[in-house]
Amino acid sequence: MTRALNLIGCFLVVALLAGCTTFVAVSPAKKHEIGNVFRVQPSTLWSAKKDGNVENWTINGFDLEIVSFITKVTEGKAIAPKLQGDDAPTFQADMNATDVVNLYEAVLTARKFSQVEVRNLRPHTISGKDGFRFEYSGFDANGLAKRGMVVGLIDSENGLNLVIYEAAAEHYYDASREAAENVFDSLEKI
Amino acid sequence: MQPGVTPPADSVEGGLWMVMEKAELRLKTSGRVIPDAELQAYVHDIACRLAGEHCANLRTYVVRQPGFNAAMAPNGFMTVWSGLILRCENEAQLAAVIGHEIAHFLRRHSLQRWETMRDSLGAAQVFGLVSAAAGVPLGDIALLGAVGYIQAYSRDQEREADELGLETMTAAGYDPQAAPQLWRNLIAEGEAADKDEPNPFFSSHPPTKERMEMLSDLAAAARTTDTAKQDRFHELVSRYRAVWLEDEVDVGRYAEIQVILSRIKEDGHMPGVVWYYQGEALRRHAEVEDKTEAIAALRKALEFDDAPAVTYRSLGLLLAKQGDAAGARRAYQSYLEKAADADDREMIRYYIKELEKRS
Numbered sequence: 001m002t003r004a005l006n007l008i009g010c011f012l013v014v015a016l017l018a019g020c021t022t023f024v025a026v027s028p029a030k031k032h033e034i035g036n037v038f039r040v041q042p043s044t045l046w047s048a049k050k051d052g053n054v055e056n057w058t059i060n061g062f063d064l065e066i067v068s069f070i071t072k073v074t075e076g077k078a079i080a081p082k083l084q085g086d087d088a089p090t091f092q093a094d095m096n097a098t099d100v101v102n103l104y105e106a107v108l109t110a111r112k113f114s115q116v117e118v119r120n121l122r123p124h125t126i127s128g129k130d131g132f133r134f135e136y137s138g139f140d141a142n143g144l145a146k147r148g149m150v151v152g153l154i155d156s157e158n159g160l161n162l163v164i165y166e167a168a169a170e171h172y173y174d175a176s177r178e179a180a181e182n183v184f185d186s187l188e189k190i
Numbered sequence: 191m192q193p194g195v196t197p198p199a200d201s202v203e204g205g206l207w208m209v210m211e212k213a214e215l216r217l218k219t220s221g222r223v224i225p226d227a228e229l230q231a232y233v234h235d236i237a238c239r240l241a242g243e244h245c246a247n248l249r250t251y252v253v254r255q256p257g258f259n260a261a262m263a264p265n266g267f268m269t270v271w272s273g274l275i276l277r278c279e280n281e282a283q284l285a286a287v288i289g290h291e292i293a294h295f296l297r298r299h300s301l302q303r304w305e306t307m308r309d310s311l312g313a314a315q316v317f318g319l320v321s322a323a324a325g326v327p328l329g330d331i332a333l334l335g336a337v338g339y340i341q342a343y344s345r346d347q348e349r350e351a352d353e354l355g356l357e358t359m360t361a362a363g364y365d366p367q368a369a370p371q372l373w374r375n376l377i378a379e380g381e382a383a384d385k386d387e388p389n390p391f392f393s394s395h396p397p398t399k400e401r402m403e404m405l406s407d408l409a410a411a412a413r414t415t416d417t418a419k420q421d422r423f424h425e426l427v428s429r430y431r432a433v434w435l436e437d438e439v440d441v442g443r444y445a446e447i448q449v450i451l452s453r454i455k456e457d458g459h460m461p462g463v464v465w466y467y468q469g470e471a472l473r474r475h476a477e478v479e480d481k482t483e484a485i486a487a488l489r490k491a492l493e494f495d496d497a498p499a500v501t502y503r504s505l506g507l508l509l510a511k512q513g514d515a516a517g518a519r520r521a522y523q524s525y526l527e528k529a530a531d532a533d534d535r536e537m538i539r540y541y542i543k544e545l546e547k548r549s
Binding site: 089090092096097098112114122123130139143 | 219220254437440441442507533536
């Protein structure tokens with residue numbers, strides 16, 4: 001009986017550790033490679049979790065603030081295929097920044113955002129390459145006001161690459177904004 | 191028990207009220223309720239004229255949410271989605287839906303549905319489903335698909351709500367023919383759909399042929415005065431039509447949008463806006479590979495004074511992709527001239543420079 005309990009205990013510990021290993025600390029002391037597309041050096045300690053071509057960082061918890069790196073969205077692929085399903089609008093090689101804003105709005109719609117407002121779409125440069133940047137606001141599926149900013153880069157080799165900062169409009173957006181801006185500012189194209 | 195009388199807390203209905211009060215509070219603090227006192231008062235006034243002596247027990251919330259839905263909770267709060275108002279051609283059609291929902295409320299039809307939910311689901315699921323059934327567009331909206339199963343009214347209940355709804359709208363001075371006409375419009379929209387998606391309103395109010403015939407018969411038999419003043423409907427809807435159409439386009443139900451736009455076009459309201467969204471829906475629809483029709487719709491929009499400045503931007507985007515650099519540049523320049531305050535001007539200037547580099 002004791003042996004059986006020990007075994008169950010071991011399984012639980014292993015299961016818990018397995019759950020924990022998906023998060024890693026992102027140290028501000030060095031540069032990090034993201035999806036073989038970006039190199040970034042944050043100014044503060046973040047926790048990261050990777051899932052395919054998406055890497056998410058947070059300081060206080062994903063529901064409060066999140067930096068998402070979505071890399072290598074190639075021709076015919078949706079930005080968030082798991083969320084958006086088979087009928088999602090997909091990235092096309094001839095798309096420009098305004099088209100990507102529409103694609104991103106579709107992602108927010110799939111996330112059940114309402115009253116989405118996109119602002120200040122403008123050119124943005126990463127390692128000398130022409131990209132774009134915009135901000136947005138809206139209410140998430142639970143009615144919580146959110147704000148976000150997005151930097152994007154389209155290149156012929158990797159397709160569409162996005163870096164997104166999104167946080168609860170009240171308190172957290174401003175509280176973690178400097179840390180997020182530092183991530184954006186440190187972005188280098190590999 | 192009469193509607194509006196608070197049930198004992200330890201009764202079955204008391205439990206339902208408690209959940210509904212939580213759902214209502216969540217809705218009120220969610221930011222989804224459109225912050226326009228005039229619009230809210232307008233819809234509440236329609237509900238009150240239909241509910242008569244029960245007006246004091248009603249609270250109405252117009253929420254910004256694409257899609258056709260309205261629902262009334264047993265504790266007296268009603269949600270009306272902006273997508274529903276967008277689809278109404280006049281106030282009488284809006285009154286038809288509100289009157290029908292009030293009839294369900296007055297006959298306490300949802301109590302039976304509550305008992306079904308309570309017996310078959312856990313507390314967390316019940317809250318989600320009850321909220322969804324009350325038209326609260328929060329939380330896991332995937333639940334809306336399940337709502338139909340849980341909340342489907344019986345045929346007798348639907349008939350009773352149709353009869354009472356038509357009776358009250360006719361008594362309030364609305365033309366009862368508006369009810370079957372609205373349903374015909376919704377059926378046409380459903381038939382145009384690219385895919386079969388669960389509609390929360392249709393799930394609980396199935397638009398069967400038999401029901402259409404019954405509604406038409408009831409409307410034909412009703413003594414109509416058609417005296418209700420309906421001027422404010424167009425005035426208020428015009429205020430939001432562009433925003434609500436944008437919401438529908440964002441959802442991506444492009445085929446249904448075309449049906450809605452065709453109907454609005456027939457009414458002749460805001461032709462520039464309507465043609466712009468027709469072009470925009472075709473522009474964004476990935477399955478429409480040939481964008482000629484989209485370009486034609488955008489050009490048509492520009493024949494009208496009310497065409498939004500973004501019409502030029504969309505036209506520029508399409509012409510650029512078609513290789514018409516000169517046409518795209520002209521369209522972008524027009525956008526910059528018309529949209530002096532646009533916050534994407536820097537991006538458009540970048541597009542123009544890129545086109546100049548290529549030519």
